Amino acid sequence: MGILYIVPTPIGNLDDITLRALKVLREVNLIAAEDTRRAAILLSHFDLHTPVTSYFEHNKLSKLERILSALEQGDVALISEAGTPGLSDPGYELIRAAIARGQRIVPLPGATAAITALVASGLPTDSFVFVGFLSRKAGERKRALEQLKSEGRTLIFYEAPHRVGDTLADMLEIFGDRSLCAARELTKVHEEIWRGTIAEALQHFGAKALGEFVLVVAGALAADRWDEARVHAALQVELAAGASASEAARQVAEVSGWHKRAVYALLNKEGS
Numbered sequence: 282m283g284i285l286y287i288v289p290t291p292i293g294n295l296d297d298i299t300l301r302a303l304k305v306l307r308e309v310n311l312i313a314a315e316d317t318r319r320a321a322i323l324l325s326h327f328d329l330h331t332p333v334t335s336y337f338e339h340n341k342l343s344k345l346e347r348i349l350s351a352l353e354q355g356d357v358a359l360i361s362e363a364g365t366p367g368l369s370d371p372g373y374e375l376i377r378a379a380i381a382r383g384q385r386i387v388p389l390p391g392a393t394a395a396i397t398a399l400v401a402s403g404l405p406t407d408s409f410v411f412v413g414f415l416s417r418k419a420g421e422r423k424r425a426l427e428q429l430k431s432e433g434r435t436l437i438f439y440e441a442p443h444r445v446g447d448t449l450a451d452m453l454e455i456f457g458d459r460s461l462c463a464a465r466e467l468t469k470v471h472e473e474i475w476r477g478t479i480a481e482a483l484q485h486f487g488a489k490a491l492g493e494f495v496l497v498v499a500g501a502l503a504a505d506r507w508d509e510a511r512v513h514a515a516l517q518v519e520l521a522a523g524a525s526a527s528e529a530a531r532q533v534a535e536v537s538g539w540h541k542r543a544v545y546a547l548l549n550k551e552g553s
């Protein structure tokens with residue numbers, strides 16, 4: 282019985298392949314690839330000559346049996362067009378079927394646009410929701426956003442460039458204006474990590490969004506903004522470290538979601 286390796290591939294910069302991914306792709310009997318042309322470019326770049334078969338959205342069920350029987354003969358690596366297979370990409374059904382047959386699954390860590398965008402966003406990373414793609418249908422998209430409206434955790438969306446404008450407009454209508462990071466063309470020559478609010482993003486990208494986008498959106502405002510006790514504690518730390526009242530208020534305002542004036546008012550109220 283072979284092993285099914287889940288192998289992330291670069292999301293733009295080929296240098297992001299891992300040494301282990303190369304080793305696995307070299308040694309398996311077969312690579313099941315979402316996009317055989319992209320796979321050919323990757324394999325030729327790294328001088329790999331492993332046989333490739335297609336496994337994409339529209340043949341994923343008919344291909345299941347073939348890949349499962351290949352797995353009985355030896356190891357198979359699953360790759361997607363870019364990033365981590367199974368994450369807004371084909372893989373889920375194959376992985377489930379392989380698990381059901383008692384096959385060993387070995388996942389390799391590696392590139393994924395969602396986590397790369399999240400950690401650069403400056404929004405809370407302690408807890409987050411990966412939403413992936415919203416529906417192309419306006420009604421379903423709005424319903425999904427309504428359900429996420431009071432979600433306190435940071436939200437991560439994938440979006441196609443020609444839908445970024447509509448999605449931002451729907452977010453503004455349903456979420457109100459919140460902090461957002463648009464991570465565009467990650468790891469590529471024209472990488473842009475844009476930070477602002479949803480309304481500002483709509484103005485900036487609305488009609489002319491180009492390239493691949495991850496939209497990272499602050500959770501519901503209550504969760505985004507520190508409560509008074511946390512602001513108070515942070516002020517004490519700054520003051521104890523020798524900061525002036527104004528400097529402490531500025532520093533705490535930068536990280537707490539409070540305006541400097543409000544932090545300053547709290548400081549004065551407490552006489553702290």
Ligand code: SAM
Pocket residue numbers: 292293361363364365366367368369370392393394395438439440441464465466467468469493494495
């Ligand atoms: N499996 C992939 C992953 O692990 O990130 C995601 C595949 S999904 C079909 C493609 C979407 O991922 C794009 O529409 C975009 O939202 C996001 N994406 C992929 N590469 C990206 C990049 N280099 N920069 C920004 N977003 C990217």
